[in-house]
Amino acid sequence: MNLPEWLKVSVPALTPERGVKEPGFIKKNLEEIASLMRWMMDTEESAGRRGLLQTFDPRARILGILFLVVATAVTGNTIGFVSIMIIILLLSYLSSVGITDMVGRVLPSFVFTGVMVLPALLSIVTPGTHILTIMIGTKEIGITYEGLRTAGTLLVRVTMMVSLVALLLLTTRQADLFTGLRGLPVPAFLVTALFMAFRYIFILLRMAEDVNLARRSRTIDHGLLRDTQGWFASRIAFFVERSMKMAEDISMAMCSRGFTGEIKGMDMDGMKRRDYLWLGGTSFVFFIILGLY
Amino acid sequence: MTREIYRLEGVSYSYGRYPALRDVDLVVEEGESIAILGANGSGKSTLLKLLDGLIFPTEGTLLAFGRPVTEENLSGGFLAEFRKRIGFVFHEPDVQLFCPTVFDELSFGPLQLDLPVEEVKKRVSDLMGMLGLHSLRDRPPYTLSSGEKKKVALASVLTVNPDVLLMDEPTNGLDPRTQVWLFELIEALRGFNKTFIIATHDLSLVEDLTDRVVLLDEAHRVVADGDTVDILRDKDLLLRTNIIHEHPHRHGDVVHIHSHGPYAGHDEHE
Incomplete structure (x- = not known):
């Protein structure tokens, strides 16, 4: 094979270093998104620990958490919120779920909701008793007690609901989660579509990282x-x-x-007594909260 | 007397205006082990998809078990019969493994084909034992290594116990030990009158496991169809169809040009 002349010449020795450049936004964003998603979705380790929630049948676990999520959505008073908060903390402790794992999963939604509810604090969105007043030109804008209450309630409610879902995900292996969903009256096709979306997003993410790496290897x-x-x-x-x-x-x-077009699966084994006890307990909380509401 | 599995007469297939196969005539009989050889893009995978009834000829006739394979035919009762008899191991295991666990993956096929649950459980358990997959039973398939994925992909097809196995580049990306395992498995299954149609450019697989080669050229036509040994000995044909190549080779101080492929011994250059 006849090589062109320029291909036969080696690159000269390294020149002295002239400072290090910051990585580009694509690299930073892709790597951070990928690592965050992997961390958030990797629940195999915590789901494999010995703990209370881990011992329940996946169907019972999903249904019980669903009762608590709905109870959080309907409750409007302090007693309800405090009761569910205590239940969340107790379940986390008894299921060996670490505080870092929980906070890491709940924090993004807390921050996002916090930003979303900020306008509700202002008197132009929620009129009421001012607790802080700001003058903008001749216009008076204030933070109202009612606004603070509305925004605070929404923030607490969303955070608690996300905490419950995080608790379910952290105590359930992915395979069990989808098996559990299939055992409930959720359309089989929906479960499969959910699983596939979950499964193939990682393949595409890996591909995106490779594409970015390939570009970086050829650019200076x-x-x-x-x-x-x-x-x-x-x-x-x-x-x-x-x-x-x-x-x-x-x-x-x-x-x-x-x-x-229709996915056929195997029937799951029946639930045990402890699963019914858990379902009884969570549905009891749900009905009490509904009564308080 | 052997049964005819496939008959293709003047089959062509195009992806829009790009032809993938042209005017293919082929007859496959029960128990045969056939290699579909061809360079990249010659139409090997397309041919396998046609044989599995996943796509349909744009021209020509394709018969399977004596019945036409058309979109209309494969929507009725023939579909279940067809799927029970033909299994397809895809080139990319990630595409084929879409269930939450290895167990679900192995039971998917037989359950869709309405086999009794107890029979499905038995088949899955037997295959897991045979292929050493018991420890992976509850693992999500995407957490497995490439070799394990390939094993599970193959097992997921074998649970249906098909008579015909279509395999697309089965040795691609496999380490030597898993390749040997695959060779042994195919060899064992060949003893039970299974029909193998394997698309590959791994000539060691062709040489060891097939009796017949169907050779596709880069114009997407069948240029040779015959005995494996005869075709692999035809160096000019293999060079022309881009199956083997010639390049300089070093042996100690001696550098000479020879082809890489079966039966291309060094002595012919000495």
Whole structure:
């Protein structure tokens, strides 16, 4: 093979270092999103610990947590909130769920909800008794007691509901979660679609990381922002195409094994006494809260 | 007397305006072990998808077990019969493993085909024992290694006990030990009158496990169909269809050009 002359020349010795550049926004964002998602969804370790919730049948676990979530959604008084908060803390302790695991999963929704409810504090959204007044020109805007109460209630409610769901996810292996859903009157196709979305997002995420790494291995500068944005847009198009191809292949793989539109599964074993006790307890809390409401 | 499994007459398939297969004639009989050989993009995977009734010819006729394989035919009672008899191991195990656990994966096929639950459990348990998958029973398939995924993908097809196994690049990405395991499994199954149609460019697999080769060229046509040994000995044909290649090779101080492929011994250059 005849190589061109330039290909035969080695790169000269390294030049002295001229400072280290910050990584680009795509690299930072992709890596952080990927690692955050992996951490949030990796619940195998906590689900494998010995604890109270882990001993229940997945169906009972899902249903019981659902009762508590609905109870949180309907409660409007302090006693209700405090009672459910105590239940959450007790369940976390008895199920060996660490505070870091819980806080890490609840914090993003807490911050997001906090930002969303901020306008509700202001008198222009929730009129009422001012506890703090700000003058903007000739206009008076204040933070009202009613606004604070409304925003606070929503924030606490959402945080508690997310805590309950985090508790369920942290004490249930992914496979058990989907098996449990299948055992409940949830359409089988919906469970499979949920599972697949969950499963294939990781494959696409890995692909996105590889694509970014491949680009980094061939570039020495971030380049113009416009070029980077152009490249990013072209990769999004590439991923749409790859996702569609993958969806088509998965559909073929399912058809090849006899799938005709309705997924047939095995009946699960019956629930045990402890599962019924747990369901009785959580439904009792639900009805008490409903009564208080 | 052997039974005819497939008959293809003038079959062509195109992806839009891009042809993938052109004018393919092929007859496959029960118990045969056939390699579909061809360079990348020659149409091997497309041919397997046609044989599995996942896509349908744009021209020509495809018969399976004496019945036409058409979209209309595969929507009735023939579909279950067809799926019970034919299994397809995809090239990419990640595509094929879509259930929450290994157990669910192995039981998916037989359950969809309405086999009794007790029979399904027995088959899954037997196969797990045979392939050493018991320890993976409750693992989500995406947490497995490449070799384990390939084993589970194959097991998920075997639980249906198909008569015909279509395999797309089965040795791709496998370490040597898992490749040997796969060779032994295919060899064992061949003893029970199973029909194998394997798309590959792994010539060691072709040489060891198949009796017949169907060779596709880069124009998506069948250019040869015959005995494995005869085709693998035809160096010019293999070079022309981009199955083997010639390049300089070093042996100590000696550098010479020879082809890489079966029966391409060094002595022919000495």
